Each structure stands twice: as structure tokens, then as C-alpha cells.
Amino acid sequence: MDAPIPLARPLLGEAEERAVLEVLRSGQLSLGPRVSEFERRFAARVGAPLACAVSSGTAGLHLALRAVGVGEGDEVLTSPFSFVASANAALYERARPVFADIDPVTLNLDPAAAAAAVGERTRALLPVHIFGYPADMPAFERLAQAHGLAIVEDACEALGAVHADGTAVGGRGHPAVFGFYANKQLTTGEGGMITLADAALKEHIDSERNQGRAPNMGWLDHDRLGFNYRLSDIACALGIAQLARLDEMLAARARVAGLYRQALAGVASSPEGEGLQLPCADRAGDRRGWFVFVVQLPHGVDRDETVRALAAEGIHSKPYLPAIHLMSFYRERFAHREGEFPVCEDVAARSLALPFFPQMTEGQVARVCDSLRARLPGA
Numbered sequence: 298m299d300a301p302i303p304l305a306r307p308l309l310g311e312a313e314e315r316a317v318l319e320v321l322r323s324g325q326l327s328l329g330p331r332v333s334e335f336e337r338r339f340a341a342r343v344g345a346p347l348a349c350a351v352s353s354g355t356a357g358l359h360l361a362l363r364a365v366g367v368g369e370g371d372e373v374l375t376s377p378f379s380f381v382a383s384a385n386a387a388l389y390e391r392a393r394p395v396f397a398d399i400d401p402v403t404l405n406l407d408p409a410a411a412a413a414a415v416g417e418r419t420r421a422l423l424p425v426h427i428f429g430y431p432a433d434m435p436a437f438e439r440l441a442q443a444h445g446l447a448i449v450e451d452a453c454e455a456l457g458a459v460h461a462d463g464t465a466v467g468g469r470g471h472p473a474v475f476g477f478y479a480n481k482q483l484t485t486g487e488g489g490m491i492t493l494a495d496a497a498l499k500e501h502i503d504s505e506r507n508q509g510r511a512p513n514m515g516w517l518d519h520d521r522l523g524f525n526y527r528l529s530d531i532a533c534a535l536g537i538a539q540l541a542r543l544d545e546m547l548a549a550r551a552r553v554a555g556l557y558r559q560a561l562a563g564v565a566s567s568p569e570g571e572g573l574q575l576p577c578a579d580r581a582g583d584r585r586g587w588f589v590f591v592v593q594l595p596h597g598v599d600r601d602e603t604v605r606a607l608a609a610e611g612i613h614s615k616p617y618l619p620a621i622h623l624m625s626f627y628r629e630r631f632a633h634r635e636g637e638f639p640v641c642e643d644v645a646a647r648s649l650a651l652p653f654f655p656q657m658t659e660g661q662v663a664r665v666c667d668s669l670r671a672r673l674p675g676a
């Protein structure tokens with residue numbers, strides 16, 4: 298059998314090795330100079346005034362929601378088609394994640410559905426730039442303005458994405474949270490970053506990530522409740538090195554997406570069609586930051602059987618993403634049931650993430666597509 302094709306694989310080289318070694322040799326492994334350097338460089342990259350490095354995207358979402366004032370009894374309006382962390386972050390503060398359905402083409406939270414779900418307890422909007430495609434932030438900003446809501450963006454999957462007005466995802470001023478897990482566009486192994494514009498919010502977040510200690514406070518005193526959500530200097534050094542080659546890595550991902558599009562052109566249908574659906578093309582000036590290549594199988598094709606068939610040929614794929622409201626914890630806690638968000642449920646039932654990483658070769662893409670094509674009707 299041909300060599301297995303993994304789902305994801307980071308692109309790391311000598312620059313990363315050198316950067317990490319330098320920190321190891323310096324002896325200052327945490328709370329050192331790499332943290333603020335990574336923050337400065339990352340903020341500049343997305344055009345945000347400020348940034349806070351944190352230990353994960355999840356930690357970033359938690360701190361960002363706390364910073365904008367989400368607390369017990371509040372509702373946070375978000376997408377059911379996301380990684381579970383975006384909804385869980387509200388639960389950490391005893392707030393309730395309230396879902397609204399998604400747009401069938403972009404797969405992002407539908408602003409009209411979100412508007413219909415705003416209620417008296419809604420405190421914040423938490424749009425997710427799913428699969429790196431920019432959420433309709435101008436619409437959410439209008440909604441937030443009309444109802445006095447805070448915004449926290451889940452940009453964990455969206456480094457490199459750009460809105461139609463030219464602002465990078467993460468550069469609009471309200472807190473936006475990026476994730477650096479090993480499958481992301483940029484990785485620090487585990488890690489995250491909150492970009493934002495408000496210096497007081499940054500001070501609050503910096504303190505809460507470090508056990509509630511104010512910037513110039515002595516070792517023994519803490520003036521608020523905090524967490525250990527710090528990112529180490531080792532991780533930040535890796536992040537700085539990855540940031541330096543971000544354009545190269547994003548271009549490589551876009552190249553692989555182009556290869557997939559070409560190879561599947563003959564079997565793909567339009568975004569609203571009945572056949573195999575590919576990730577939507579960039580629309581109206583919005584630009585995706587390529588993270589994953591997720592297709593939706595035609596109705597009637599058994600997704601889980603497809604995963605097994607690809608695996609038998611050494612090709613790793615994954616159902617991605619399951620609907621959050623139908624996960625057992627969410628069903629039990631909130632009595633969610635099938636039928637609440639039909640677009641999300643239909644998309645989630647058919648979604649399949651194919652192998653996708655910067656170093657992927659034309660031959661590997663061809664192998665995946667041959668194998669996938671063989672599972673489709675008419676093959």
C-alpha cells in the first residue's frame with residue numbers, strides 16, 4: 298500500500314529549531330521577552346493595536362468573554378457549527394450559549410438568524426470564522442450596536458483571512474481569538490492569541506492569564522481571581538519563527554486547495570446543488586485563510602462508511618464538524634433535539650475533512666480524490 302496520508306501536518310524547519318534552542322539556552326523559559334515580542338508581531342500582522350498570548354484558543358475565548366463582561370445568567374449568541382470550545386467558553390462563566398442557524402454557503406453564523414435569536418439576556422455575539430472563511434462582521438457589528446452587545450470573534454481557524462473592506466480577520470478592534478494547535482495555519486504546539494484595541498481590556502486579560510496579578514505587582518499579592526493561561530517563551534519563540542514564514546505557509550495551503558478544486562471539478566456541484574459540495578469560493582471580496590479542506594458529501598452517500606473506506610486505503614479523513622447542540626452533553630444540559638438548526642444539521646451530517654497540509658503533493662491530492670470519487674454515485 299502507498300504511504301499513509303495524514304489529515305494534517307505542521308510545516309516546521311530549522312528556523313523553528315534555532316528559535317526554540319535559543320530560548321532553551323537562555324534559561325528563561327516563561328514570562329520572558331518572547332511573549333511580548335510574539336504579541337507585538339502578531340498584532341502588527343493582523344492590523345490590531347494589541348494582542349495577548351495565551352495557552353490555547355479555548356483559554357483565549359474564556360478570557361475574552363470574561364473581559365467583555367459575560368457572566369452568570371447571560372446569553373452568548375453563537376454558531377452551532379463550530380468546534381465545541383466556542384460554546385463551552387460561555388459555560389465556564391455560567392452563561393448560556395444560544396445558537397442560531399448557519400448560512401448554507403459560507404457555513405458561518407447567519408446574521409438574520411442571529412438577529413432573530415437576540416433576547417433580553419443576550420450579552421455578547423460570538424461569531425466563528427469557520428474553516429477560515431470570514432464571518433459577516435459588518436452585519437454582526439450592526440446587530441451588536443443596535444442591541445448594545447459585546448462582540449468576541451472566534452478566529453481560531455482564520456489566520457490569514459481578510460474581510461471585503463480590507464481589514465484582516467482579527468483586526469477590527471473587538472477581541473478576536475486565534476488558536477495555535479498543531480493543525481492550525483501557524484502552530485506553537487498548543488497556544489492562542491487574543492487581538493484587540495482596548496488597552497484596559499489587555500491589562501485585564503494579561504492579569505487574568507497570570508493568576509490575577511497586576512503588571513507591576515509583587516510576587517505575593519493578587520488583586521483579582523486569575524488563571525494560569527500563560528504561553529511559555531518556548532512556545533512564543535516557535536510562534537515568532539512560524540509568523541516569519543506565514544505568507545509562505547498560507548500560499549502553500551492555498552496551492553493545495555487549488556489542486557483539490559481542480560481534481561474534484563468534474564464531480565463538484567454548485568454551493569446550493571445536490572452533489573459533492575466543495576468549500577465556497579471567496580465571495581464579494583472576502584478572502585478565506587485556508588485551514589482545512591472540508592467537503593459535504595451528496596445526500597445518500599454514507600459519510601462514516603466513506604471515512605472507513607478512505608482509511609482502508611491509508612487516507613485519513615474525519616467527520617468535521619459535528620453540530621454542537623446535538624452532542625450528548627449539550628442535549629442533556631439544554632434538551633436540544635434534531636430539527637432545531639436544520640442547515641447546520643444537514644451540513645454536519647455530510648461534512649468530511651480531507652487531508653490538508655502545506656507540504657501536500659499533487660500525487661497525494663490525486664490519490665485522495667481518486668479514492669473519494671470512487672465512493673460517489675455514478676462512480
Ligand SMILES: Cc1ncc(COP(=O)(O)O)c(C=O)c1O
Nearest residue numbers: 353354355380382453476477478
Ligand atoms: C473554531 C474553534 N474554536 C476554538 C478552538 C479551540 O482552540 P484550542 O484547541 O487552541 O483550545 C478551535 C481549535 O481547535 C477551533 O477550531
